[in-house]
Amino acid sequence: MRLFAALPIPSPARETITGVLDRLRDAHLPVRWVRDEGLHLTLKFYGEVPDERREVIEESLRIAVRDTGPIPIGLTELGAFPSRRRPRVVWVGLDAPPALELLQDRLERGGEAIGFPPEGRPFQPHVTLGRLREGHHLPAAILEREAAMIEPAASLAEEVVLYDSAPGPGGATYTQLLALPLTLSLSR
Ligand code: 2AM
Numbered sequence: 725m726r727l728f729a730a731l732p733i734p735s736p737a738r739e740t741i742t743g744v745l746d747r748l749r750d751a752h753l754p755v756r757w758v759r760d761e762g763l764h765l766t767l768k769f770y771g772e773v774p775d776e777r778r779e780v781i782e783e784s785l786r787i788a789v790r791d792t793g794p795i796p797i798g799l800t801e802l803g804a805f806p807s808r809r810r811p812r813v814v815w816v817g818l819d820a821p822p823a824l825e826l827l828q829d830r831l832e833r834g835g836e837a838i839g840f841p842p843e844g845r846p847f848q849p850h851v852t853l854g855r856l857r858e859g860h861h862l863p864a865a866i867l868e869r870e871a872a873m874i875e876p877a878a879s880l881a882e883e884v885v886l887y888d889s890a891p892g893p894g895g896a897t898y899t900q901l902l903a904l905p906l907t908l909s910l911s912r
Contacts, residue, residue, distance in 0.1 A: 726772050726889040727835035729785055729831055730764035733851055737799055737879040738763060739751050740856045744802065744870050745853055748814075749797055754860035755814065758852060762898040764799075765818055765851055767884065770840055777838075778802075782902050785886055788827065793908040795823045802871040803850070812863045814860040815850035816874065824849065827884070 733741060742760050749757050770781060798819040804811030818824075828847050836842050856862055886902040 725771040725775060725778065727778070727885060728766050728889065729768045729782060729886050729894075730766045730782065730883055731795070731797070731881040732883065733763040733765065734879045734881055735798075737797060737818075737877040738754075738761075738851040739852070740752075740875060740877040741851060744816070744873060746776060746802065748853065748870060753864055754861060755854040755862065756857060757854040759897070762883070762887075762896070763851055764887070764898070765849055765881075768835050768840075769843075769878050770835065778901065780838050782898070783884060784804045784838055785831070785884060785902065785904060788790075788830040788834045789884050789904045789906060791908065792827050792830075792906050794906050796821055796878060797824065797826065797849075797881050798876040799874050800876075802838060802867060802874050808867055810869075811862055811867060814853045814862075814867065816853060818851065819849045819869065819876075820849045824881075852904060875883065892894055894899040 741763055745757060747762065748755070770777075773781070775900060796819075798815040800819055802808075803815055803817050805813040805815070825847060828849075832842050884904045885900050887898040888901055889896045889898055
């Protein structure tokens with residue numbers, strides 16, 4: 725299985741992003757766009773793991789989300805890796821409030837404790853919208869136009885999910901294996 729932990733994108737940010745995606749899809753660009761159902765912010769990518777590792781990963785997630793309440797998120801910009809002028813991966817950026825950075829750091833360190841090496845690059849919270857097809861180029865003006873449509877769409881992320889990613893002809897399909905609510909416990 726190919727596992728990663730992520731925040732599913734909540735409403736209303738989700739609708740803002742699907743609106744952008746609808747318009748980008750209509751532009752018939754050489755891009756493999758993601759499915760609306762799987763929109764997420766990756767916090768920790770575990771990669772290909774044997775089935776029997778799932779349990780310890782789930783336990784490290786439970787520990788990492790302990791004492792984390794709902795996290796406010798907002799959309800910042802439409803961007804691309806490596807740059808908007810030469811896009812290969814198109815994404816929407818998210819605000820990183822301290823609670824989000826803390827949670828990502830806990831997941832990173834929890835992963836390290838069970839044998840998953842840390843990313844080794846700064847956390848850049850983003851929701852991937854699409855990946856350019858090999859050997860193609862994207863007219864910069866299209867992204868510029870959509871970039872102007874991004875609004876903050878302040879939202880509250882209320883769960884962390886462990887996903888299994890399965891490749892398929894229409895792009896990867898993500899299955900939720902575990903959903904952990906972000907709720908503060910008062911009984912302490
Ligand atoms: P991305 O959005 O930047 O592509 C499922 O593949 C999720 O895991 C994606 O959100 C992807 O991030 C993330 N991910 C992080 N590191 C990855 C890697 N080395 N290979 C594939 N996906 C990775």
